[in-house]
Amino acid sequence: MIEIRNLSKAFGSQPVLHDVSLTLQTGTLHGLVGANGAGKTTLLHCLYGLHADYQGTVVETTGLPIRAHTGLLPYEPYFYPRLTGREYLEFTLQARGRAVGDFNGWNQLLELPLDQYAEEYSAGMKKKLALLALLVQPFRYLILDEPFNGLDLNANLLLMEILRRLRGQGVGILLTSHLLGSLTELCDELTVLADGTVRRRYTAADFGHVQADLLDEFYQEKLAQVHRLLPAEGQV
Numbered sequence: 001m002i003e004i005r006n007l008s009k010a011f012g013s014q015p016v017l018h019d020v021s022l023t024l025q026t027g028t029l030h031g032l033v034g035a036n037g038a039g040k041t042t043l044l045h046c047l048y049g050l051h052a053d054y055q056g057t058v059v060e061t062t063g064l065p066i067r068a069h070t071g072l073l074p075y076e077p078y079f080y081p082r083l084t085g086r087e088y089l090e091f092t093l094q095a096r097g098r099a100v101g102d103f104n105g106w107n108q109l110l111e112l113p114l115d116q117y118a119e120e121y122s123a124g125m126k127k128k129l130a131l132l133a134l135l136v137q138p139f140r141y142l143i144l145d146e147p148f149n150g151l152d153l154n155a156n157l158l159l160m161e162i163l164r165r166l167r168g169q170g171v172g173i174l175l176t177s178h179l180l181g182s183l184t185e186l187c188d189e190l191t192v193l194a195d196g197t198v199r200r201r202y203t204a205a206d207f208g209h210v211q212a213d214l215l216d217e218f219y220q221e222k223l224a225q226v227h228r229l230l231p232a233e234g235q236v
């Protein structure tokens with residue numbers, strides 16, 4: 001299990017995360033939701049060790065080094081110029097000292113032109129390639145920042161099934177998404193981040209309340225403003 005305890009992080013004088021605690025168990029899917037700027041990506045980066053200048057602790061409770069056993073899907077995957085999709089996959093495997101195998105089985109699902117330069121892929125294809133680079137490796141944990149964003153409908157459905165299978169094999173998966181329906185369909189627990197703090201936690205039994213809670217707590221005032229700006233017919 002990965003345990004984040006009392007994590008706080010600032011960028012310069014700007015506090016972004018305050019006293020965040022969260023656990024990621026193996027064999028579970030944990031969704032992280034929150035408004036734009038709530039601090040989700042920053043939290044994932046602290047967890048993966050891309051930011052080291054935070055207060056609090058992030059530990060794998062059996063003592064495993066987190067980065068070595070965790071795959072990260074960044075919000076916006078970046079690829080070096082003049083590297084084909086296939087070369088990128090080979091590079092990611094070699095960088096972790098793994099043998100380069102056959103990608104065809106996985107690529108039958110995602111159907112990428114692996115011999116084309118990755119930087120010339122569309123946004124959705126780039127997301128697929130970054131996912132493929134994780135799927136061809138064995139990880140104990142996966143951290144996925146907006147994995148559904150940009151994927152076509154088929155790929156979204158496939159990814160949901162793949163994530164369920166990985167969970168079944170014991171992988172612990174932490175993912176962010178703005179698609180509440182996908183998260184509640186998939187996850188075992190949800191954490192709501194607001195202004196850099198954990199506002200709520202839900203287990204699957206309580207998912208029926210999530211949407212209403214979010215509307216009540218965060219959006220009621222905004223909905224009223226929409227109604228003021230766009231009055232219903234007859235109220236103009």
Ligand SMILES: Nc1ncnc2c1ncn2[C@@H]1O[C@H](COP(=O)(O)OP(=O)(O)OP(=O)(O)O)[C@@H](O)[C@H]1O
Nearest residue numbers: 011014016034035036037038039040041042043075
């Ligand atoms: N490198 C940085 N330097 C300064 N401020 C940053 C940096 N990265 C993020 N921030 C700030 O930290 C806050 C949280 O950003 P973060 O990207 O973690 O939000 P998020 O919840 O992932 O948002 P989104 O849903 O839009 O992806 C924002 O106010 C953002 O401007």
